[in-house]
Amino acid sequence: MTNEEFRTLIAGTLTCRISARSKCSDMASSFLQRCHYVAGGYDSPDGYKALSTAMDRVETESNPTLKRSNRMFFLSIPPNVFISAADGAAQFCSSKTGWTRVIVEKPFGRDSASSAALAKGLSRRLKEEQIYRIDHYLGKELIENLTVLRFSNLVFEPLWSRQYIRNVQVIFSEDFGTEGRGGYFDQYGIIRDVIQNHLLQILALFAMEQPVSLDAEDIRNEKVKVLRSMSKVTLDDVVLGQYRNHSNGGRKLPGYLEDPTVPRGSLTPTFAAIAMHVNNARWDGVPFLLKAGKALNTRRAEIRVQFRHVPGNMYKSKFGRDLDDATNELVIRIQPHETIYLKINNKVPGLGLRLDTTRLDLQDKSAYRELPDAYERLLLDVVNGDKRLFIRSDELEAAWSLFTPALHALEEKKVQPELYPYGSRGPVGSHYLAAKYGVRWGDLNNFDEESS
Numbered sequence: 001m002t003n004e005e006f007r008t009l010i011a012g013t014l015t016c017r018i019s020a021r022s023k024c025s026d027m028a029s030s031f032l033q034r035c036h037y038v039a040g041g042y043d044s045p046d047g048y049k050a051l052s053t054a055m056d057r058v059e060t061e062s063n064p065t066l067k068r069s070n071r072m073f074f075l076s077i078p079p080n081v082f083i084s085a086a087d088g089a090a091q092f093c094s095s096k097t098g099w100t101r102v103i104v105e106k107p108f109g110r111d112s113a114s115s116a117a118l119a120k121g122l123s124r125r126l127k128e129e130q131i132y133r134i135d136h137y138l139g140k141e142l143i144e145n146l147t148v149l150r151f152s153n154l155v156f157e158p159l160w161s162r163q164y165i166r167n168v169q170v171i172f173s174e175d176f177g178t179e180g181r182g183g184y185f186d187q188y189g190i191i192r193d194v195i196q197n198h199l200l201q202i203l204a205l206f207a208m209e210q211p212v213s214l215d216a217e218d219i220r221n222e223k224v225k226v227l228r229s230m231s232k233v234t235l236d237d238v239v240l241g242q243y244r245n246h247s248n249g250g251r252k253l254p255g256y257l258e259d260p261t262v263p264r265g266s267l268t269p270t271f272a273a274i275a276m277h278v279n280n281a282r283w284d285g286v287p288f289l290l291k292a293g294k295a296l297n298t299r300r301a302e303i304r305v306q307f308r309h310v311p312g313n314m315y316k317s318k319f320g321r322d323l324d325d326a327t328n329e330l331v332i333r334i335q336p337h338e339t340i341y342l343k344i345n346n347k348v349p350g351l352g353l354r355l356d357t358t359r360l361d362l363q364d365k366s367a368y369r370e371l372p373d374a375y376e377r378l379l380l381d382v383v384n385g386d387k388r389l390f391i392r393s394d395e396l397e398a399a400w401s402l403f404t405p406a407l408h409a410l411e412e413k414k415v416q417p418e419l420y421p422y423g424s425r426g427p428v429g430s431h432y433l434a435a436k437y438g439v440r441w442g443d444l445n446n447f448d449e450e451s452s
Contacts, residue, residue, distance in 0.1 A: 006037035034062075042081040048092035055093065070098035072382055076105040083121035090125035101382055103132045106197055107188055108391070111407060112400040119393050132382050133391040137198040137301075139374030139381075140334050143205065144389065146303075147219075149332075149340065151210050156330075159307070161282045166327070167439045168206065169304040170199045172292040176299075177243060177254070177270070177422065183261035189268040194292040196403045200227075201391070203288055206303060207278050216387035220395060227398035231277045233406040240410070240417035241271030241427035243295035253295070253422035269417045270294040273430035275437060276402075287437040291430060295422040304442035305330040326357065329442060 001009075011032060016024035038054050040047015059069045073089045075082055086102055094100040104122070109115030122131055137143060150156050159165070172194055178185050185193065201223075208222035245255035256262060256270050271293030278288065307328040329343040341361040348354040381389060391399075418427035425444065434441050 001037050001039065003036050007032045007035050010035055034058075042077070042088070043084040045088065045092060048088035052093040068098045069095055070100070070383075071095040072101045072103065072379075074103040074105070074379075079107055079109075079118070082118060083124075086122050087125055090130075099130075099385075101130050101132060101385075102126055103134050103379075103382055105134055107192060108133060108197070108396055109400065110188065110192060112397070112404040115396055115400045119396070123393075128393060129387075131393075132387065133396065134378055135197055135201055135389075135391060136374045136378065137334070138201055138205075138389040139376075139378040140338075141372070141374075142332055142334050142338050142340065143202060144377070145340075146202075146205055146332065157210075162284055162286045164307055165286055166306050166308045167287045167289060167437065168203075169289045169291070169306070169439075169442055170202050170206075170302075171290075171304065171441075171443050172199060172301045173296040173426075173443075174294045174299055175296060175423070177256060177295040178259050178262065180259065180261055182256065182259035185270075186262050186266050186268045190270055190272045190292050190294065191274070191403065191407065195272055195274060195290050196399060199290045199292060200399055200402070202303060203276070203290065204395075207283055207288070209282070214388070216390075219388050220392045224392070224395050224398055226278060226280075227395065227402065229278055229280045230402055231279060232402050233274055233276065235406060235409055235413075235415075237275040237433070238406060238410070239273040239427060239429040239433045240269040240415060241293065241420045241429070242268070242417040243270050243293075243422045244419045246421035246423055248423055255422065256295070267414060267416060271296075271417070271420065271426050271430075273426075273433050275433060287439060289434060289437070289439060289441075291426075291441070293426050297423055297425055298443075299336060300443065301334040302443070303332040303334070305332075306439070306442060326355075331442070 011028070014028055014031075016028060036054060036058060038047075038051045040050060055069075055071065059066055071093065073086075073093070075085050075089075077085055082104060086104070089102060090100065102122075109118050150160055204223040204226045207226045208219075209225070211218040211222045242256050245258060246253045256268075257264070257266060262268075273289065273291040276288045276290060278284075278286070307330075309327065326345055327343075328345075331339075331341050331343070333339045333341075339361060341359040343357055343359050345355050346358045348356045378389060381387070418429050420427045431441070
């Protein structure tokens, strides 16, 4: 591929989000002139030497008087070549005058042992402060807003404990299946692909104590404390599912095993619901329910905080027999339609006394014109050396220690996932898991279906 072919490829997906006073085409053209293509093998020293030479040339041409140049490498590549690529970049392409930083995209291994081997391999030529383990979910606007919401608003922080919160749900659902990518997905499954990283990271941010400062190390210290205080996942608290084919309006939706890239008879789960527990003074006894799945009825990612019932509620008779319908609930929707809302009970205007559930709403996209993409935020953080939203090695070790025993047990026992129709709400077993802790999944309420 030539430089021009490479630039044409990029231009096809390049969007413009700059000030209306600037000429978008001029800015795009200027950016594309900075894009260069160098081919080489992941394990080829000659390839990395050629890359370094090309970078030297570009740096000199762009600014002949440049005294300091920084280099950032983004390894969005197959995990089996992470170490080779990081080695080559660090050994042959490191900046001689500025910093060198390497971004590593998940998966960060398959279990504790493979993750430790990856960490050891990366540390051979890179220091921990040079390694940026990226989880794009941590770059979502409302995830970064989570700590602001809690620690800068007096109304929430006193409520953020077992005294007022009954359960916390972190939910991720996609309305499409593997769609020809099953070969990759089948190596990992939904727990490794989504729950062990995205959802667990959200849980740690949600449950952590207030850090000493906004410094990256202080924030990550508190996240590690949460992970180390959690119980390891047990099979009794896990429900697995796998989507099957389903006909909808004359259209046949294929099952997971019908994906030609998926191995025949695969037991890899495309859905999982897991109950987790944080064993500290703030969260003792509060179940954290994590749920993720593919080929479900909706696309959604959110945190749902269900508060306890009002003791001695004098309006109890007005809510009917199911008090769960009247539970105060804080919902932080990460995607789509980013929003934060609080479900409260209110009097219906008019004669008589009728109560209804309404919501206090902050619709981010209407309040703020445009939200940056998660990767934009995180790549800018790498440039600035800000590691608040990146995963530290001991944090990764603590996360894998929670899941590895259960993952190994599931594979050794060849646990059969419960089948669920493509486009449904998922396996019935997830409702039994929630009921075990006296919980109803909040994303199944009619109120939220109507309000979405």
